[in-house]
Amino acid sequence: MSKVEETGVDETYSRQFEPVMVLPEVKMSTGEEGEDCLWKCRAKLLRLFKSESTTEWKERGVGDVKFLRKRGTENVRLIMRRQHTLKICLNHYIIPSLKLQANSGSDKAWVWAASDFDGEKMTDEIFCIRFNLVEEAQKFKELFERCAKQDKVGEIPVMQDDKKEEKKEEKPEEKAEEKKEEKAEEKKEEKTEEKKEEKTEEKKE
Structure with missing residues (x-):
């Protein structure tokens, strides 16, 4: 007696369904193409909020702050995206006029003023960034001031994890x-x- 007669199921039978249409791969732009990450670290960002009745620090976001250098230049911008949503909460170039100041009462935080572009409009802001470790805060300060002084910025090594390898795109025929x-x-x-x-x-x- 065959297996089909015993169980009533033909286990050797298989059927394949071809897709009705094949969707092409879509490359999403991050806005960071053509840039190399020199350093990144998780931090909390605050901005100084002023009104007629009060002046206070308000949280802008928590996420990875990055130093991005445009390839072939010494232009470096500071960018930070909120965790989960990845919405930009900090985005400006580090220019000579920017000055870091220590946040009173903390060796893990820095304050500075800058013209920031959040993806929609340019605004003048006063920021405060806080790190978990003193070492992280010191590294941020060193890199920020070096970029502001334009001190051999082109020689700053790219982060190992963020080195981008150029990949050859496969032709449609090959795929x-x-x-x-x-x-x-x-x-x-x-x-x-x-x-x-x-x-x-x-x-x-």
């Missing part, structure tokens, strides 16, 4: 050929499995 080969291999494997099962059934009978 299609690879898919054909993969399908052919799958079919060969299926036929081999079917033959093995048929031989096993013949021996049982």
Whole structure:
């Protein structure tokens, strides 16, 4: 008796469904193309809020602050995105007129003023950034001041994790050929499995 007659199910049967249409790969722009990350670190960013009745620090966001250098130049910008939403909360170039000041009562925070572009409009802001460790705050200060002084900025090494390797884009014809080969291999494997099962059934009978 065959396996199909015993169980009522043909386990060797397989069916493949071809996709109705193949969607092309879409490359999303981050706005950081053509730039190298010199350093990044998790921090909390605050901005000074002023009104007629009060002046206070308000949280702008928590996330990774980055020093990005435009390739082939010594132009460095400071950028930070909020965690989860990745919305920009800090975005400006580090120019000679920018000065860091220590935040009173803390060796893990720095204050400075800058013209910031949040992706929609340019505004003059006073920022305060806080780090978890003193070492992180010191590294931020050293890099910020070096970029502001334009002290051999081009010689600052790129972060190892953020080195971007240029990848050759595959041609559509090559991709299609690879898919054909993969399908052919799958079919060969299926036929081999079917033959093995048929031989096993013949021996049982």
